[in-house]
Amino acid sequence: MKIHGPGLNQVLFNSQTWFTIDTSHGGSSDLQVTIFTPTNEQLNPSTLLTSAGLRVDWTPCEIGTYRIHVTLHENPIPGSIFHVKCYDPKRVVVIPLTSNSSIRKPTKFLGE
Secondary structure, rough: OEEOOOHHHHOOOOOOOOEEOOOOOOOHHEEEEEEEOOOOEEEEEEEEEEOOOOEEEEEOOEEEEEEEEEEEEOOEOOOOOOEEEEEHHHHOOOOOOOOOOOOOOOOOOOOO
16 A cells, blocks of 8 residues: 655644545545644544545644554554654754854754
8 A cells, every 4th residue: 555745754834734545455444544743632634535545634733743643444554653743944943053154145954
């Protein structure tokens, strides 16, 4: 079973994202998608059956790592649990500045 889309990579805080589960080899009625926030709250994503498969739309509402569980017939699909990091670029602070840094000029840095 294939699963793909931007909602399985790093996601932007408070922005809707999605992923698709390929259902060409079986029905979507036995698929279960559960998403947990970094504080362990359960989200209720919306789903839509399309020609590409089951599309799952969700919006991250907290900064941190989300856990996405996908099961088929109550068994995890390959790759599940998916860990997805959510970030807010407005909260990124680079300290200390390097000697090559200047205001309004691009600089390189390593982030976590």
